Amino acid sequence: MKRRTFTAMALALTAGLSLSACAGAAGPADNGGDQEGKTTLSVSVWNYEGTPEFKALFTAYEAANPNIHIEPVDILADDYPQKVTTMLAGGDTTDVLTMKNVIDYSRYANKGQLQEINGVVDAVGKDKLAGIDAFDMDGKYYAAPYRQDFWLMYYNKDMFKAAGIADPTNLTWEQYSDIAKKLSTTKDGKKVYGTYQHTWRSVVQAIAAAQNGADQNSGEYAFMKDQYNTTLDLQKSGATLEYGTAKSQKTSYRTMFETGQAAMMPMGTWYIAGILEAKKGGKTDVNWGLAPMPQKTADGEITTFGSPTAFAVNKNAKHSDEAKKFIEWAAGADGAKAISAIGVVPALQDSSVTEAYFNLDGMPTDDLSKKAFAPDTTALEMPVSDKSAATDTILNQEHDLIMVGETSVDDGIAEMDKRVKKEVLNQ
Secondary structure, eight states: OOOEEEOGGGGGSOTTSOHHHHHHHHOOOOTTOOOTTOEEEEEEEESGGGOHHHHHHHHHHHHHOTTEEEEEEEEOGGGHHHHHHHHHHTTOOOSEEEESOHHHHHHHHHTTOBOOOHHHHHHHOGGGBTTGGGGEETTEESOEEEEEEEEEEEEEHHHHHHTTOOOOOSOBHHHHHHHHHHHOEEETTEEEBSOOOOSOGGGTHHHHHHHHTOOTTSSOOGGGHHHHHHHHHHHHHTSSOOHHHHHHTTOOHHHHHHTTSBSEEEEETTHHHHHHHHHHTTSOOOOEEEEOOOBSSOSSOOEEEEEEEEEEEBTTOSOHHHHHHHHHHHHSHHHHHHHHTTTOOBSBOOHHHHHHHTTSTTOOOSHHHHHHTSOSEEEESSOSSTTHHHHHHHHHHHHHHHHTTSSOHHHHHHHHHHHIIIIISOO
16 A cells, blocks of 8 residues: 655745645645556545554455555644645545544644544444544534544553552542552552653643632633643652653653552553554553543543544545545444454444453453443543633643643633633733
């Protein structure tokens, strides 16, 4: 299967160049090159070789539709949003566009750069697609999700057993913190942490927003205080790797968990595919399980956060009908089976797909892991809004300062309030 690679060269063009010139220099997809009597359908992706879900989908679709050849338009992951924005502004004709996040989706849809695909969504069934509400634009849909990631907790079963601690069922954040401190130790002269909380602001801010029913674009961030206090206490006690160290050393969350340096780790469901691959390849022997994200209270209700990934049809697509057929297939049962077979969580909520997922070689099959896979509420990681990108920048900056101790929690939150209101909300 051929693929095109867009390098970062186009992004280095000076600001004086027009958008159309940028698109031309980057080499917009020429997807008119049908071959051997087949229709060539182009699909924008990121890091094709390192993102196995794309190959799984494309290979399965071509097998089921021998008259279609799919050509990935490969873009570096870090450059993806900016590159797709430039492509669309320049009139690019790539057929299918992968929506990496709902913030970009909202921007493209509001600019009229995507085709309405209500028929596709209706054919799959809105009630079957997790995350579909994020794509509802006044009753119209311009993309359909094919995968739905959400956050849960990974834990090392052997570490819990060795310490005589029961599996982490229905943990509150207070209980989670206590267990993390108990499991922190030194082994063979090397520090072992009770948990590892990665450097992304979502680990603190998005879960606080989800479990408090709060809006991260509100300009009011007092709801984050308890989560910050819990996280900083874990850091101060040595129960998790210090933020500054993790950030400066670009610590891999996979390395922390797969080498047994952390007994617990809040992380997204996308990591399931990664750890299954690592186990299969003999790169780790960790005996792992899944548990629900810790909660504010132990009432049994599980609230977490996540984000869907979707496919959309470019307004200027050369093969619109074929693009819609592909998206309907990818979001439906066949696409769900293709990606769940490699450990990726599909958006389609179907009992047979879920059953097949837990039958994957190496997948934990205990009741707690299955419970973790079915949270009661999954809030969006970031709201769909034209204000979200600017807010995200500010919240990231203040998160850094709080986590390295350059500002207190109260002062950092006050600065978030002030800056978002002034710089984003114009209040």
